[in-house]
Amino acid sequence: MANLEIDFCGIKSPxxxxxxxxxxANSAYxxxxxxxxxxxxxxxxxxxAPVLNVCNRYGTIDYKxxxxxxxxxxxxISDRPIELNLREIKETKKNxxxxxxxxxxxVESKKExxxxxxxxxxxxxxxxxxxxxxxxxGMSERGMGSAMGQVPEYTCMVTEWVMEVATKPVIxxxxxxxxxxxxxxxxxxxxxxxxxxxxxxxNSIMGVDLDSFEIKPNVxxxxxxxxxxxxxxxxxxxxxxxxxxSDSEVQRARLPISGIGGVETWRDAVEFMLxxxxxxxxxxxxxxxxxxxxxxxxxxxSNWMDDKGFKTCDEFIGKSLPRISNFGDFDLGFQTVARxxxxxxxxxxxxxxxxxxxxxxxxxxxxMRVNGDMAATLQPVVREEDCVGCDLCSxxxxxxxxxxxxxxxxxxxxxxxxxxxxxxxxxxxxxKMEEYRKExxxxxx
Amino acid sequence: xxxxxxxxxxxxxxxxxxxxxxxxxxxLSDREAVLEANRCLYCHDAxxxxxxxxxxxxxxxxxxxxxxxxKGSARTILEANLLGATCSRVCPVQELCEGACVMxxxxxxxxxxxxxxxxxxxAQQKNIKFFHQGKPNGYKVAVIGSGPAGLSxxxxxxxxxxxxxxxxKNKMAGGLDTYGIVVFRxxxxxxxxxxxxxxxLGVKMKTGVTVGKDITxxxxxxxxxxxxxxxxxxxxxxxxxxxxxxxxxxxxxxFIAETKTEKLDTIKFGNRICxxxxxxxxxxxxxxxxxxxxxxxxxxxxxxxxxxxxxxxxYLFALGEGVSFMFLTQPVExxxxxxxxxxLKCMRMDLGEPDQSGRRVAVPNPGSEFVIPCDMIITAIxxxxxxxxxxxxxxxxxxxxxxxxxxxxxxxxxTDNPKIFAGGDCIRSKGxxxxxxxxxxxxxxxAAIHMQLVGxxxxxxxxxxxxxxxVV
Numbered sequence: 001m002a003n004l005e006i007d008f009c010g011i012k013s014p015x016x017x018x019x020x021x022x023x024x025a026n027s028a029y030x031x032x033x034x035x036x037x038x039x040x041x042x043x044x045x046x047x048x049a050p051v052l053n054v055c056n057r058y059g060t061i062d063y064k065x066x067x068x069x070x071x072x073x074x075x076x077i078s079d080r081p082i083e084l085n086l087r088e089i090k091e092t093k094k095n096x097x098x099x100x101x102x103x104x105x106x107v108e109s110k111k112e113x114x115x116x117x118x119x120x121x122x123x124x125x126x127x128x129x130x131x132x133x134x135x136x137x138g139m140s141e142r143g144m145g146s147a148m149g150q151v152p153e154y155t156c157m158v159t160e161w162v163m164e165v166a167t168k169p170v171i172x173x174x175x176x177x178x179x180x181x182x183x184x185x186x187x188x189x190x191x192x193x194x195x196x197x198x199x200x201x202x203n204s205i206m207g208v209d210l211d212s213f214e215i216k217p218n219v220x221x222x223x224x225x226x227x228x229x230x231x232x233x234x235x236x237x238x239x240x241x242x243x244x245x246s247d248s249e250v251q252r253a254r255l256p257i258s259g260i261g262g263v264e265t266w267r268d269a270v271e272f273m274l275x276x277x278x279x280x281x282x283x284x285x286x287x288x289x290x291x292x293x294x295x296x297x298x299x300x301x302s303n304w305m306d307d308k309g310f311k312t313c314d315e316f317i318g319k320s321l322p323r324i325s326n327f328g329d330f331d332l333g334f335q336t337v338a339r340x341x342x343x344x345x346x347x348x349x350x351x352x353x354x355x356x357x358x359x360x361x362x363x364x365x366x367x368m369r370v371n372g373d374m375a376a377t378l379q380p381v382v383r384e385e386d387c388v389g390c391d392l393c394s395x396x397x398x399x400x401x402x403x404x405x406x407x408x409x410x411x412x413x414x415x416x417x418x419x420x421x422x423x424x425x426x427x428x429x430x431x432k433m434e435e436y437r438k439e440x441x442x443x444x445x
Numbered sequence: 446x447x448x449x450x451x452x453x454x455x456x457x458x459x460x461x462x463x464x465x466x467x468x469x470x471x472x473l474s475d476r477e478a479v480l481e482a483n484r485c486l487y488c489h490d491a492x493x494x495x496x497x498x499x500x501x502x503x504x505x506x507x508x509x510x511x512x513x514x515x516k517g518s519a520r521t522i523l524e525a526n527l528l529g530a531t532c533s534r535v536c537p538v539q540e541l542c543e544g545a546c547v548m549x550x551x552x553x554x555x556x557x558x559x560x561x562x563x564x565x566x567x568a569q570q571k572n573i574k575f576f577h578q579g580k581p582n583g584y585k586v587a588v589i590g591s592g593p594a595g596l597s598x599x600x601x602x603x604x605x606x607x608x609x610x611x612x613x614k615n616k617m618a619g620g621l622d623t624y625g626i627v628v629f630r631x632x633x634x635x636x637x638x639x640x641x642x643x644x645x646l647g648v649k650m651k652t653g654v655t656v657g658k659d660i661t662x663x664x665x666x667x668x669x670x671x672x673x674x675x676x677x678x679x680x681x682x683x684x685x686x687x688x689x690x691x692x693x694x695x696x697x698x699x700f701i702a703e704t705k706t707e708k709l710d711t712i713k714f715g716n717r718i719c720x721x722x723x724x725x726x727x728x729x730x731x732x733x734x735x736x737x738x739x740x741x742x743x744x745x746x747x748x749x750x751x752x753x754x755x756x757x758x759x760y761l762f763a764l765g766e767g768v769s770f771m772f773l774t775q776p777v778e779x780x781x782x783x784x785x786x787x788x789l790k791c792m793r794m795d796l797g798e799p800d801q802s803g804r805r806v807a808v809p810n811p812g813s814e815f816v817i818p819c820d821m822i823i824t825a826i827x828x829x830x831x832x833x834x835x836x837x838x839x840x841x842x843x844x845x846x847x848x849x850x851x852x853x854x855x856x857x858x859x860t861d862n863p864k865i866f867a868g869g870d871c872i873r874s875k876g877x878x879x880x881x882x883x884x885x886x887x888x889x890x891x892a893a894i895h896m897q898l899v900g901x902x903x904x905x906x907x908x909x910x911x912x913x914x915x916v917v
Contacts, residue, residue: 265511299509
């Protein structure tokens with residue numbers, strides 16, 4: 001069986017699965033129960049500034065019969081007394097010395113306040129810190145959370161304050177609510193951070209009630225933006241993760257990354273790790289199903305590693321990162337066309353209507369005899385010479401492996417946009433572009 | 446399964462004999478399985494898990510299908526039930542897990558049985574070995590009978606490091622799973638693969654050995670540290686009516702076994718058949734007969750539809766297969782000529798007062814006799830106890846229940862001889878006999894044998910009872 005242990009900038013963890021700093025990591029009871037069930041680590045729910053919470057803290061997106069595809073919240077950082085939290089952190093680390101216990105912290109933007117809380121946490125024996133520069137609601141209005149994470153100078157400054165006194169690794173948690181996440185990531189690097197984690201939740205309003213006109217979630221008749229999380233945010237998280245993980249400055253500093261955002265299963269976790277996460281943090285899936293999901297996460301990842309021949313996580317962390325590229329570097333000569341397998345086709349004709357209304361009108365309905373059936377049926381058939389290989393038809397097809405995108409060689413040169421525009425800058429003019437297309441055997445109707 | 450039962454229009458003339466004996470339910474495709482698995486709510490302390498006699502962690506195995514971890518799913522199943530492949534096919538799921546599913550009331554219950562089969566098929570196709578023989582602990586155990594109870598007990602003991610020898614009187618191991626389940630519900634290969642899995646755990650399988658004849662009970666008891674008896678029940682008892690020794694009167698279990706072991710086109714069957722008894726075995730015989738090609742198959746039962754012991758879904762299945770039922774009809778004589786069956790004389794019955802079992806008794810109507818012309822009569826009126834085994838065990842202090850089954854302590858499945866344990870149909874003095882209950886009997890006995898000989902609880906103990914959250 002594969003070895004799932006990880007070393008996250010010196011923090012050892014029996015596996016890469018950590019509870020994110022969130023309601024499931026609110027108390028010793030919860031964190032220790034999670035460890036007993038297999039979680040490798042936990043980032044304790046943020047401690048720091050005093051807060052008061054409101055009621056109806058959650059809003060969800062339910063999609064066609066599946067509940068909680070996405071979850072948003074307006075809950076604040078820990079509202080439990082700070083002394084109690086510190087005591088419980090100490091007890092948890094003592095009971096689980098081999099698990100990763102990381103403490104999320106957030107205080108007002110004062111050097112003394114940050115350094116004081118860091119010193120207090122150090123006394124608990126916890127393995128490290130996570131600086132919450134991402135909370136997008138409630139705390140941000142008070143100048144904390146994402147208000148700090150959105151200003152790279154603040155991110156750098158506070159990280160520096162913390163690094164002055166911290167003896168344990170410091171993870172900076174980044175907010176996605178910013179135009180370019182690489183900028184605060186670099187600020188954290190500059191401030192001396194030991195590691196990064198991302199993403200925090202995304203600003204969101206979950207919906208409006210059509211009968212009462214109230215905002216979801218509804219806090220006594222009012223509502224506002226909250227932090228969006230859960231499976232729905234995974235693609236956004238993967239993008240931001242890959243942007244940070246492939247950034248040259250982050251790579252040069254060799255900072256490990258803890259990936260967060262929509263991790264629900266072992267498969268999600270593997271994807272985060274292939275894009276450069278050393279550990280993954282989970283909240284929403286636990287909020288929906290409980291800590292027990294970790295058993296399948298461990299089992300599934302371990303089975304996958306065995307199948308692929310990976311003995312340790314290091315062997316695949318970041319493995320897909322070199323494939324992250326830019327549009328300008330894609331091969332313009334890579335051509336595919338759609339092929340529909342008539343034996344598998346169930347004649348829902350979704351491919352036809354998608355192609356006809358939303359793509360390039362290159363699927364025809366032809367009267368055909370299929371499968372030796374004597375009765376002729378209308379069968380969608382791709383006109384390959386007109387197919388642009390957009391892949392929409394195969395995406396809407398409900399049958400596995402019915403429509404396949406087949407690579408073909410049309411004789412187009414294998415060149416990228418960047419190479420082409422460097423070699424022949426004139427193609428930026430339409431008439432020259434047409435000339436090039438003719439030459440390259442590209443016909444667009 | 447009733448909810449998902451698709452009555453196919455049975456057109457024998459459009460199917461070959463082999464096709465008619467293919468597994469009735471097709472396997473779920475990957476897509477179907479993942480969609481169905483995602484419908485599961487993944488309940489905590491789930492009622493399905495409690496309802497399963499072997500307490501398989503059903504929500505977990507289904508979630509693993511949903512996350513596309515079928516290997517992990519199969520392990521979750523097999524940890525609780527080594528015969529998960531058979532159970533996925535033969536369990537009366539609507540009476541057990543699916544009947545308890547929280548979606549039962551306002552949604553369709555999750556297809557737990559078919560999802561389980563999906564995971565089991567995956568493990569079988571990939572030939573994945575999940576368990577290994579335990580480190581030898583020096584104790585020897587004999588298992589008599591290789592049906593589901595015996596296989597389960599032998600396999601669990603082998604995992605724990607016991608030196609296990611299993612004695613089976615038939616040519617092939619697997620008991621009723623191999624010989625007694627209709628082939629279109631479970632192909633014989635599924636049962637034999639389970640036998641192989643248990644053998645690969647180090648269990649020595651001695652087939653064709655009848656204990657009491659080829660080897661004495663004394664030899665077995667003396668040379669082992671514990672003995673598990675899982676001999677099941679015997680053949681169908683005689684009806685006690687005149688003419689039942691005519692050629693053409695056959696034992697239902699023998700009839701089913703033939704379709705499991707012989708070439709289908711060599712099986713002799715009548716064209717007009719009466720099946721006596723409306724239990725699940727009777728249904729099996731009748732539906733097999735139809736699929737073999739019998740034109741008129743009639744199940745004759747002395748009580749009414751309400752009292753029939755067959756599961757309701759089996760009854761519906763038989764109706765869909767074109768089997769006709771004659772309720773409140775008591776066979777009184779086999780009519781024949783030249784030693785061969787020519788008909789079944791029956792009497793019309795009426796329902797009287799409830800008997801001890803709560804079912805209303807059938808009261809005869811003298812003078813209402815009539816004859817159903819037929820050329821074959823299949824009897825499926827229950828099974829005899831193995832009285833020779835009971836008598837032999839009696840000498841070792843093993844006691845019988847009032848109705849002739851082996852008496853055991855339900856916590857441990859230990860008989861009155863502390864060295865001898867028992868399980869399966871031979872202890873099922875009350876309640877429904879089933880594969881899954883037999884598997885659990887074997888597990889309970891294995892855990893008890895481990896506790897008794899090794900002195901510490903079996904590490905597999907958590908699978909004996911469902912692990913539920915403490916009530917606070």
